Amino acid sequence: MKKPLIGITLDNEDKGGYSKFPWYAIRHNYLHSIEKYGGIPFPLYHSNKNTSELFNILNGLVITGGNFDIDPKIYGNRSSGARILKNQRTNFEIAITKKFLKSSKPILGICGGAQLLNVVCGGTLIQDIKKNNLFPINHEQKNPRNETSHKIEIISKTLLAKINKKKFSKVNSAHHQAIKDIGKNIIISSYAPDGIIESIEHKHHKWCIGVQWHPEFLITKEDKNLIKNFIKNTKK
Secondary structure (H helix, E strand, O other): OOOOEEEEEOEEEOOEOOEOOOEEEOOHHHHHHHHHOOOEEEEEOOOOOOHHHHHHHOOEEEEOOOOOEOOHHHHOOOOOOOOOEOHHHHHHHHHHHHHHHOOOOOEEEEOHHHHHHHHHOOOOEEOOHHHHOOOOOOOEOOOOOOOOOEEEEEOOOOHHHHHHOOOEEEEOOEOOOEEOOOOOOEEEEEEOOOOOEEEEEEOOOOOEEEEOOOHHHOOOHHHHHHHHHHHHHHOO
């Protein structure tokens, strides 16, 4: 059996820092966590010219996070608690995600990728957790990203619960926005102690999960189970 080819969305930056010209970037562990469990990571640049061709050759999709927000106008909100917008990236991620949602090919949204998945399905976002949550925990953790910072409660009978067979888990956290109103055919699969939605699933798709944390760090057994199960289902 051939190893599955997994599309992973890149981040992008304007000139400066690494290069005098605009450049793409991705953290090492996004790629190597896929390789570790039998997939071949395939970084995706931001262009809508070849989304059909890319979709045809890919077996699965990882929508990554990044230091930016989805333009609130996309989900019908004129006010903005958004910090940085990267519309070309967002437009590409929306286009490729829509193609995967029409198929049975697995989709994993990570952090901002979970938020994008919800928005694609017609949902909305909390634009700044600290301004909209009376009793927030720190979702932009101060300790290193390769450590966990808070627990989540996993809802029974969800795909996430079936994968991990646990009610509680601990996660790392690096986001100032979160899912507000869930999109069409989206269900919630876990919460943080302060009520913030930590993960979602598409109830009609074969394998479609969005998580607010970063399982690619492979900190916990549950993180490893999630990536492993994702890759396993791209082979079917």
